[in-house]
Amino acid sequence: MDSDNPFPPPSSRRHRRAPKWADFTFLLLTGWGAVLVLALLVALFVGFYIGSQTAIHQLGFRFLTNTVWLAATDNPVLPGNVYGVEPVLVGTLLTSALALLLAIPLSMGAAIFLTQQAPLSIRGPVGQLIELLAAIPSVIYGFWGLIVLVPIMRANIEPALASGLYWTGWFSGTPTGLDVLTASVVLAVMVIPTITAISRDSMAAVPVSQKEAAISLGATDWEVTRNAVLPYARGGVFAGIILGLGRAMGETMAVTMVIGNPSYLTPYPTSLFSQYQTIASLLATRFAEYSSPLELSSLIEAGLVLLLITLAINVVARGVLSRFQRGRGVGRE
């Protein structure tokens, strides 16, 4: 059946090659993409470091300890320009910690419910709805927070908290709604999807055998969760929480719009009702109107502090997460 041989005779073998440069060029092109990614990380550090130089030279370590952020022109008492990152650093840490305090129980509760108890049909859709939370831009959260949440806080929630919990000393001052507490609430809302998603994945990856072992010992639903699922998923959940912390610290717009941004900050917030700032909100508000090269450089140095903290948190979280996933064979990250 080979009477018609469509193949060209051996002498004109089609094995002539496209010029070799095609392979090499492509390797070069994609390699450049990879190089740029690496260079971006390096450039970030270098850029921030260089931009901070003026402040580092003029302020030195005092930058970390100074408790005011004032240009000389605004400041009749202290000599010269004084910029210190300590208050905003405290603001960042405090609001993030509070946000986590609110978010963790809710996220874990939701994750537990969605992986253990919820009827199968709603698990997917509800999970997607929670992820939809993450898709809404933070500026819209800030907007909503400003228009809707702040009045509620001011008129209802904060007075109630003040009357019930004034003895703790954290609820002093007149509630305005634009304060650390509201900012923490908004942050919690934004961080919940992250923690929930990772916790869900980690809990869903617990082998059925672990749960069956607990059930066969007569454990209740909750006891199964507490003794079989949670310990197994511990690493993943922990990593999710740390990642959430990183996100909370870096969040800008929503926080800026509800935290108050007073022109003068106390070394630490005296109450949850205090107007305050975070590093992110400081950058958002002062960057457009910096008064001097020193202030600009100080702003950049504050950014460097934030950069180092969030990147470190990220590295730790991903390290924990990858070790957890490798050991447990979990799916998506």
Add this chain to the structure above:
Amino acid sequence: MSLGLHTRRRLFSHTMTLLSGLAVVVILVPLVAVIYEAAVQGSSAFSWTFLTQRPPIACTPHLGVSCALGGVYTPFEGTLILVGLASLVAIPIGIGAAIFTVEYAKERRIARVISTTADVLSGLPSILAGVFVFSLMFQYDKPLVYSTIAGSLALSVLMIPIVVRTCEEALRTVPESVREAALALGIPRWKIATRIVLVAALPGVVTGAMLSVARAAGESAPILLTIGDGCFHPLEGVTQQGCALALWIFIGATNNAYQNWDRLAWGAALLLILIILAISLTSRFSLNRLVRRMKGGP
């Protein structure tokens, strides 16, 4: 005695179940609230003029004077240009880096370095991208400090890690047997990477790219610092100051004494949410359709 204990344990378990279900509800409250608010307030601003007119000057309504509502044409146009430029830069770089990692670097150490770098970069606070680009422009190209170009550069910084990670994941789902089969046919490496592997992974790659675009459309912090103040007159060019929907929301929100700005901002918020939803949904639909078409279906 043991019966009492058992009942208590069960009661406790039921309570915990209730609480965790409640947690889900509590979590969804802000989502519903935000979307509701945006839908109600925003839709009242929707109209043909809303999309075609520029933001108006600020005006506080008082006796005898009503304020023109104006529109969000400038911010809308600005967002399109901004995100378009950023995508032009970020998506090729991201896909290139992902192809390099999966097809060339393979299991070598450099592959993990690139992956980890992209992972770390994806945790970058968005405002720092703005600070970074600002100081870059400040040092090297002063005129561009407040410009659309600067804004889109800041957005690319945020988009690249997303594209790299999602693309990498998509490329890795293509089984090694495909590459082996193609190699054994004497097909050059670069053709395998583009015309065979990339095509097979296309749905995932497209989804990843769309994800990064949706994220960029919603970002306001980085452009706050880099784009300047161009919302009130026609956009003059990418080297000039510009505007964006996300930025306008911020401006309108923080100056909400001006009634028309307030409503416009809600309209912009609703528009932005719709845009992001549209991008997410079409990327998911196109994913399914692409997969079906390539498997030889309709």
Add this chain to the structure above:
Amino acid sequence: MNTDAGSVKLAIDHLSAYYGTVRGVEDVSLRIPPQQVTAIIGPSGCGKSTLIRCLNRLHETLPGARVEGQVLLDGENLYDLDPTLVRRRVGMVFQKPNPFATMSIYGNVSAPLRFNSRMPREEMDRIVVQSLKRAALWDEVRDRTDAPATSLSGGQQQRLCIARSLAADPEVLLMDEPCSALDPIATAKIEELIAQLKKDYTVVIVTHNMQQAARVADSTAFMYLGKLVEFGPTEQLFERPRERLTEAYITGRFG
């Protein structure tokens, strides 16, 4: 064994292959005759798959893999040539059929034509039909060449892969345990096919199934622990093996 250059298609010359520091093939020299079927048999881990992958330079694509020695195709050392070109002259069919899942039957067979050359559609059509005929698949798919490749059965997919390799117009066809993943009927079809293929191609087949080697191969090589133990006409190797080891393997005392 005829060492006359004219009747040697592939001359393997002191070939050693490494995975990092582990040596999978040790100093193998073998002369593969043209237009014949040569089988390579041996127990698991004896290096036969590694060896065959050195013949189309696929082994070296693994990170850390290394090859020493020469492989001469019609006198030319494959390791001096462009690997991509080598693979067009020496094709390979794998153990698990691997058609491109996202392409149709036509798309699969025409893949080497579309990616390796610019060919008018008419010419491509003719080669695709011819390749499918030579792979004994044409009659079964002639009216649905646009159907996805994944709609074929396992045996058909393997013949599709063979057709695809043939479309690339190779001189040598390597087959790495091509029937292990198939049922006996599909296996029989492919063995029939191999008997036809050797008229136009030099076939080298790796198999863990001795009976298969006895059925299809003209010459057989027996490998053990990376070394070539014995090579000769199939009948002679099976009925009058020269080495003790060969005899032990054939009589089933190990492997």
